[in-house]
Amino acid sequence: MREHRRVWFLTSNKGKFREAQAVATASGLQLQMLAAPKIEIQSDNLSEIASYGAQEAAKRLGIPVVAEDAGLFIRSLNGFPGPYSSDVFKRLSNKGILKLMEGVSKRNAKFSSVAAFCAPSRKPRCFTGSVFGYIGLRPRGVGGFGFDPIFIPTKGDGRTFAQMTVREKNRLSHRAASFKKLSKWLLTVQANWLKTPLANDTAQNQPGCLRERLK
Numbered sequence: 001m002r003e004h005r006r007v008w009f010l011t012s013n014k015g016k017f018r019e020a021q022a023v024a025t026a027s028g029l030q031l032q033m034l035a036a037p038k039i040e041i042q043s044d045n046l047s048e049i050a051s052y053g054a055q056e057a058a059k060r061l062g063i064p065v066v067a068e069d070a071g072l073f074i075r076s077l078n079g080f081p082g083p084y085s086s087d088v089f090k091r092l093s094n095k096g097i098l099k100l101m102e103g104v105s106k107r108n109a110k111f112s113s114v115a116a117f118c119a120p121s122r123k124p125r126c127f128t129g130s131v132f133g134y135i136g137l138r139p140r141g142v143g144g145f146g147f148d149p150i151f152i153p154t155k156g157d158g159r160t161f162a163q164m165t166v167r168e169k170n171r172l173s174h175r176a177a178s179f180k181k182l183s184k185w186l187l188t189v190q191a192n193w194l195k196t197p198l199a200n201d202t203a204q205n206q207p208g209c210l211r212e213r214l215k
Contacts, residue, residue, distance in 0.1 A: 015145035027183035050116035129177025
């Protein structure tokens with residue numbers, strides 16, 4: 001049986017975690033959710049946002065962590081909402097985006113993801129993934145999260161991400177692509193970075209020193 005190594009994923013988004021966890025597990029990594037505060041900078045670059053979050057958390061918590069940032073880039077809206085997707089979704093939701101695209105025939109878009117890994121006193125390493133598709137005319141599906149109900153991947157079967165299971169979405173998605181690259185790199189190049197005392201505990205039973213740092 002393949003030995004699974006643990007690594008901390010800095011996120012409180014359960015949907016995002018489930019997708020990344022499935023990819024990591026298949027690669028031999030046991031991804032652990034770390035719902036600690038994540039410091040995000042304002043930037044037009046996903047790599048800058050993800051790498052800063054990973055580096056800041058690794059320094060603050062004293063453990064190797066993964067941080068991820070993703071965005072929906074719509075061509076007819078000049079790449080909006082892009083790196084601001086999370087905030088835009090909270091303000092506008094899917095209905096707001098569809099409102100902005102009323103009457104627009106060219107609905108090309110892409111989802112991009114950057115997964116950044118950083119160990120204490122090290123520089124972060126970023127891994128990217130993208131999936132091309134288009135924006136539907138109305139929301140469809142109840143799965144996934146965020147803009148999934150309005151995004152239809154080009155290489156799919158006409159369903160939105162929200163109409164797919166996690167397994168189906170991971171065959172196509174931006175997040176699956178970035179985490180596959182990250183997992184492969186960790187296991188083949190930097191496996192020793194995962195051998196930390198904190199990496200042997202579960203998120204539900206985090207060690208005392210970690211709990212103190214999270215306060």
